[in-house]
Amino acid sequence: MKKSYSLLGCLALSLVLALVFSCKPVRAAEPTTINLSDLEEGQKLEITEDSILNLDTDKTLSELTVNDCELTINGTATLTINGSYPKGLYGSGKITMNSGSLVSNYFELAKFELNDGTFKPNNVFVSDDNGYFTLNGGYFCPRNIMYYGKNASLNINGGHLESDESINSTKINISEKMFIVEPWNSEIYSGHKIYYGQAVEDISPMYPTSNCVRIIPKDEVIFLNNLSLSDSDLTLEIGETKQFSANFMPENAANKKVTWSSSDPSVAYIDINGLVTAYKSGTATITATSEDGDLTATCDITVGGADTNSEGLKIEISYFVWDSTQKIPYIKIFYNGVVIKEGFDYNLSNEYNMDNGLSTTTITGLDNFVLKSNK
Numbered sequence: 001m002k003k004s005y006s007l008l009g010c011l012a013l014s015l016v017l018a019l020v021f022s023c024k025p026v027r028a029a030e031p032t033t034i035n036l037s038d039l040e041e042g043q044k045l046e047i048t049e050d051s052i053l054n055l056d057t058d059k060t061l062s063e064l065t066v067n068d069c070e071l072t073i074n075g076t077a078t079l080t081i082n083g084s085y086p087k088g089l090y091g092s093g094k095i096t097m098n099s100g101s102l103v104s105n106y107f108e109l110a111k112f113e114l115n116d117g118t119f120k121p122n123n124v125f126v127s128d129d130n131g132y133f134t135l136n137g138g139y140f141c142p143r144n145i146m147y148y149g150k151n152a153s154l155n156i157n158g159g160h161l162e163s164d165e166s167i168n169s170t171k172i173n174i175s176e177k178m179f180i181v182e183p184w185n186s187e188i189y190s191g192h193k194i195y196y197g198q199a200v201e202d203i204s205p206m207y208p209t210s211n212c213v214r215i216i217p218k219d220e221v222i223f224l225n226n227l228s229l230s231d232s233d234l235t236l237e238i239g240e241t242k243q244f245s246a247n248f249m250p251e252n253a254a255n256k257k258v259t260w261s262s263s264d265p266s267v268a269y270i271d272i273n274g275l276v277t278a279y280k281s282g283t284a285t286i287t288a289t290s291e292d293g294d295l296t297a298t299c300d301i302t303v304g305g306a307d308t309n310s311e312g313l314k315i316e317i318s319y320f321v322w323d324s325t326q327k328i329p330y331i332k333i334f335y336n337g338v339v340i341k342e343g344f345d346y347n348l349s350n351e352y353n354m355d356n357g358l359s360t361t362t363i364t365g366l367d368n369f370v371l372k373s374n375k
Helices: 002-022 368-373
Strands: 032-035 044-047 051-055 058-063 064-066 070-073 079-080 087-098 101-116 117-124 132-135 142-148 153-156 160-163 167-169 173-174 180-181 213-217 226-229 234-239 241-243 246-249 258-262 267-271 276-280 281-291 298-306 313-321 325-335 337-339 347-353 359-364
Touching: 002 044, 002 359, 064 079, 101 226, 226 281, 226 298, 226 337, 234 241, 234 276, 241 313, 246 281, 258 267, 267 281, 276 298, 276 337, 325 359
Parallel strands: 032 051, 044 064, 051 070, 058 079, 064 087, 070 087, 079 101, 087 101, 101 117, 101 132, 117 142, 132 153, 142 167, 153 173, 234 298
Antiparallel strands: 160 213, 180 213, 226 246, 241 276, 258 281, 267 276, 281 298, 313 325, 325 337, 347 359
16 A cells, blocks of 8 residues: 555656646737738728737828727838827827827827837827826927826927927926927926916916927037127117127027017117117117026117107007998007007007997007106
């Protein structure tokens, strides 16, 4: 009996060892490779398992859906998705793009990682609570971006981002290696953390009139290090004008925006484009301030001549018929005999009351002239 048990033990051990050594590690299935050239023009493509899409020819598809899996995009050609809301490029999965060019009319995909290549979606609109877009390289050029899920995020680690309108995301993470060149060196606004484009003076950034967001690697930004003016001192006669220009060093600096100001606008007034108008005798200092680096350059102006027209503000009004019922006034405003410009020095707005047939014209923006007026 003893030998019998020993033999059975050996047989059992041998069987276990055989099973152990016969077990090979299970390898994950290789992703399916799809060549764009094998697809029909305008067809719908639905991805439900990990796949590789090879952009080996230019082609347009009506829809691309990626659900609960990952699609990797390689190749050098251009894929265009022309489906519109609520279709287009969408789904619960993830796209990792390594090369090529992708154009999409509508985008609502949960996760996207751009490592290289160019991605140009029209509208990026993602509501997935854990959705994200990660930019590591390449060019990301959307019209606007909206990631508003609970934990959604936009992560900018490299590459180039150019949005025609705005960026709105629950979380915006920007690497220290990156720099916002438009609006220049802006900060994330509080609350919804929204980047908006450059707003004009006296307009809230929440309601911009000219939108653009550009973020590029900091080592590609050429910063301004010196600013000077075309003149350092100048003499003008009353009524004379002078167009100033700024000189930038280096000449290829990324940001050449300046703001203009006058120490005494009643003597010499300068508009937003750098045009100076001499209004009365005296002295004033014109200052240009750069947006990049807050550098300044100045010019001292002396206005000569007799103040024969030192009458402060004067308004001339004449009427022309706008339509059969309403008359809009044609207005000219003078300061010390010199015409000042609508749209630069002041603004007009008109309202028409249909009940009584009267129109009202409001003049705004004359503070500089009223405060310094001789009247």
